[in-house]
Amino acid sequence: MPALDVVIAHFNHWITVVLMVAGLYVVVARGNMVKKLVGLGVFQTSVYLLYISPGKIFGGTAPIIDPRFTVYSNPLPHVLILTAIVVGVATLALGLALVVRINEAYGSIEEDEIFGKPDEDGDGGGESSGVGSR
Amino acid sequence: MALLTMMVVATFGILRLGNLFAVVILGGIYSFLMATVLVVLDAVDVAMTEASVGAGISTVLMLGTLYLTKVEEAAPVRRSILPLLIALGVGAVLAYGTFDFPPFGVAEAPIHQHVVPRYLAKSVEETMVPNVVTAVLASYRGYDTLGETTVIFTAGIGVLLLLRGGRKGAGARGSKEGGA
Amino acid sequence: MKHDLILRVGVKLLLPFMLLFALYVQFHGDFGPGGGFQAGVIAAAMVILYAVIWGVPAARRVVPMGLVERMIPAGVLIYAGTGVMGLALGGNYLDYFVLLHDPAHGQEWGIFAVEAGVFVTVSGTMTAIFYTFAERER
8 A cells, every 4th residue: 555655654744734834824814913823833833743753763762761762763853842832932922912012002903904094194103103112 | 643633623723713712722722732742753842841831821821912902803804815825835835845755753764864873872971861852952952052041031021021111101191192 | 710719729739739840840851851941831830820810919929020030031141150160160161061070970960050040031931921911901
């Protein structure tokens, strides 16, 4: 069954691609900023999968050295992704803080509503300058 | 494989739902599924971090933001086919690229040939730490982790700067609007 | 949620074990899964749980904002200071071989020190971020 072999060999990669594309779509298509950040999270998580799956070896175990085991999965991607997760939550927190400030300044977290307010230009300008000076 | 399929289902739930509260909770479920997948893939350290950070702290922060903003997502003003086309195009290119990947779980893949055998062979002898992930994180790649700690530091300071002066600013705005 | 008896008692029972688990993850990170990041996040989660049940002012009495704010740079300083100590003892920056009499022990203690630094920064940052989000008025 060569077809099944191909599926087993690449299933993780395909899921990675699907998650990455879904995250990209949410980030590009949705106007809501919280949803954009969730989409960014999905995108980011697909990258974790992309890095961790090649590190796995069939029959291997977690990379904690013990005399009873000889085959270990690859620890290097684990280290890189550990870094990525923590940096990810830091950027997420910063993004959410910006969303809160945007909501306070414009009263909305929808991109369409924020960009489509030409009649309140003076008010919006005044508020945004207030944000800058704070 | 079932877990990975469930993750895709959760992702499409995130894509379709309009209630942001449900989206955030689904995001938490998604993170837990991801953590389970990572355990299966032998990345226990990463799984632990993903479970505590992705499902814990991120969800709490998201809910805090929702409390401060709005729960319902507005219907999009204009629906455009362009983002879907971009996403599908990127997906097609990436899927084409996966066929050049070495098959999953094979020990002969190039990723297992360099540096790592040395880490696995020498780390106990050189650092007395059996957990190779910790040894590489803190010792062999200490600069990376220093930079990462600095990133967290910077993000923390940034959030404090963005949200701390708020009440004073809100008060100033209230007085500008005639003490409303 | 202050008036829900089950939550209040249950959380009260849970809190010390969460802190213990955080410390276990921190100090056992050399031998099992875990390390500074995970332990820091779990410790912050304990503070967050306390704040969710008893309110942020109560949590701020236990873990004051001033302490949390000092923890953020303190961790980075511990990390960078470990590097500088290696420099002062004649090695390169972030070289742990020189910290103690024999290289392997030096490595072990160096890893311990930087993990402690990471723990302090991560737990401080997460708690501070939570406080600022929770105290923000609508």
